[in-house]
Amino acid sequence: MLLSGKQGLFEVNSLGALVVGFLVFISFQVLAEGEAQVQVIEPFIEMHSGPAGGFPVIHVAAKNEWITVLKRRTNWFKVETNKGVQGWIKQDTLHKTVSISGDPVSLADGSFDSFSQRNFEFGALGGSFEGVPSMTVFADWVATENLMAGITLTQALGDLSENQLFLVRVQHTTFPDWLLSPYVTLGAGKIRTKPRANLVQSGDETRTSDLLAAGLGxxxxxxxxxxxxxxxxxxxxxTNRDENEELEQWTLGFAVFF
Structure with a gap:
């Protein structure tokens, strides 16, 4: 067997570093949305006292005035004028401005329409690989509304051995316009199996095998x-033995898209 044992604890290793790097990447994406200067191109825009339409209008920024975007809360943005007046504007209102380079400001509204226009997905999945805990991180490129390509890295640590999996995959979604949609995956890669160092060795050594994968999601x-x-x-x-090894993996997790 490539993997033995029913329970294991995750090690902090290269996979953990990838997860940390992934979270740092998300943080930079969030920070990138703020502290940008834009110029009003409509006759005026209204600034509210809070991030909702029910809050009163406290200031009006005139045409050609520059405002600084400070932070985002859902579809509302906190802004500050050159005179230091702060308030909130809706995302549709922000589209009535231009950037320093003169380009119109256009941001995804966080709706399902923006999901259909995404270019990349990054995520983390936890689950079970042959009965032991596993952790997976992935990055996907959206080629068309139906087809995606990407890579996954998985680690599973059992009582007797540690397994690391690398896959290059393609994913096909039949109904991309459904909120809840099934998909299929096909992939190929490598699996590296390393016996646990704290066990009595029986001649087994770390080995690497080619890996084929098919999945439903x-x-x-x-x-x-x-x-x-x-x-x-x-x-x-x-494997190099007479019979190939059949393996199964279940995962559940989240992804963010850009």
Missing amino acids: LRYYVAQNFILKLEYQHLQAL
Whole structure:
């Protein structure tokens, strides 16, 4: 067997570093939305005292006035004028401005329409690989509304061995315009199996095998830039022995898109 044991604790290793890097990447994306200067091109825009239409208008920024975007809350943005007046404007109102380069400001509104126009997905999935806990991180490129391509990295640590999986995959979604939509995946890669160092060795050494994968999944658009994913994968490790190894993996997790 490539993997033995029923429970294991995750190690802080290269996969953990990838997860940290992924979270840092998301943080930079969020920060990038703020502290930008834009110029009003409409006769005026109204600034509210809070991030909702029910808050009163406290200031009006005139045409050609520059405002600084400070932060975002859902579809509302906190802004500040050159005179230091702060208030909130809706995303549609922000589209009535231009950037320093003179280009119209256009931002995804966090709706399902913006999901259909995404270019990349990044996510993390937890689950079970042959009965032991696993952790997966992935990055996907959206080629068309139906087709995606990407890579996944997985680690599973059992009582007897540690397994690391690398896959290059393609994903096909039949109904991309559904909030809850099934998809299928096909992939190929490598699996690395390393016996636990604290066990009595029986001649087994770390080995690497080619890996084929086929899977079924469900993705659900939650809100803003977040989706949930549930996935099953059937894997086949092409070993040097007479029989190849049949493996299974279940995962559940989240993804963000840009």
